[in-house]
Amino acid sequence: MSGFDDLFARKPFDREAWGQRKQAERKEVYTLVDTTAASIAADGSKFRQFLDTQAKFSRCSAANALLIYAQMPQATQLKSFEHWRSGGVSIKRSQKGISILEPGESYAREDGSTGTSYNVRKVFDVSQTNARNKAAPTLQPDERKLIRALIHKAPVAIETVENIEGGVGAFYDHDRDAILVLKGMSAPDIFRSVSKALAQAELAGGKGDYERGRAAFIAYCVSYLLSRQNGIDVSGYDFSQLPLELRLDDPQGVRAILTEIRDTADQISLRMQRVLSPRDKEQGR
Numbered sequence: 460m461s462g463f464d465d466l467f468a469r470k471p472f473d474r475e476a477w478g479q480r481k482q483a484e485r486k487e488v489y490t491l492v493d494t495t496a497a498s499i500a501a502d503g504s505k506f507r508q509f510l511d512t513q514a515k516f517s518r519c520s521a522a523n524a525l526l527i528y529a530q531m532p533q534a535t536q537l538k539s540f541e542h543w544r545s546g547g548v549s550i551k552r553s554q555k556g557i558s559i560l561e562p563g564e565s566y567a568r569e570d571g572s573t574g575t576s577y578n579v580r581k582v583f584d585v586s587q588t589n590a591r592n593k594a595a596p597t598l599q600p601d602e603r604k605l606i607r608a609l610i611h612k613a614p615v616a617i618e619t620v621e622n623i624e625g626g627v628g629a630f631y632d633h634d635r636d637a638i639l640v641l642k643g644m645s646a647p648d649i650f651r652s653v654s655k656a657l658a659q660a661e662l663a664g665g666k667g668d669y670e671r672g673r674a675a676f677i678a679y680c681v682s683y684l685l686s687r688q689n690g691i692d693v694s695g696y697d698f699s700q701l702p703l704e705l706r707l708d709d710p711q712g713v714r715a716i717l718t719e720i721r722d723t724a725d726q727i728s729l730r731m732q733r734v735l736s737p738r739d740k741e742q743g744r
Contacts, residue, residue, distance in 0.1 A: 556581030628652030
């Protein structure tokens, strides 16, 4: 053997070392999720910016939206290296991938239930590629169609009324399990107020233990997400005073609230898409 043959010798795969690297990578990503959750729960401006990220990537889990917000909040279109390459698009030199979590293998928990492990995956924004970065077209919704989509197959009855106490545009009456809508409002006002009331109805879900106070904030955030996604003006939404429950909660509790916001918005959005488009929108993972 010459003095250089060892350079070509194939090194055995060290599965243990690989597993340790993957575990350390997952730990780092989960730490970023938790620190970001704590950060946005303490700052209304950051919380709003997070909701903007979740609105752009509505298919993403709350955890992945937190990761995108923490690493590249200005991202608009994310794909893996392989996905970009399959479309003939290259990643620019020295670009750092954005870490997200994707479901891995299932496993049995100690209590007998089934859990899912998550792996770290790298994705890249269109701005990190040589693709022509086309700006997303400004939404110009047909207002009647948009409102019709919003109330499509609503989970409760919807009635129009001449007056609602409290000066609100729409109100979810839990006792009657119905939504009351004030007559004579503009289309944007109808969308904002009815989307909030619909979210409250979704959260109630016929349950007797419905907590209006807790549901009100979640529904407010759902209304913001839906308005943001559908081109409705959101300048009137105010997140400067976040609920004390959110600010005092631990990162896991904050993530649970964010997940509830995301999932409730998704339920309404899926019904809307059956009216607005025969196909679901593709927005990240």
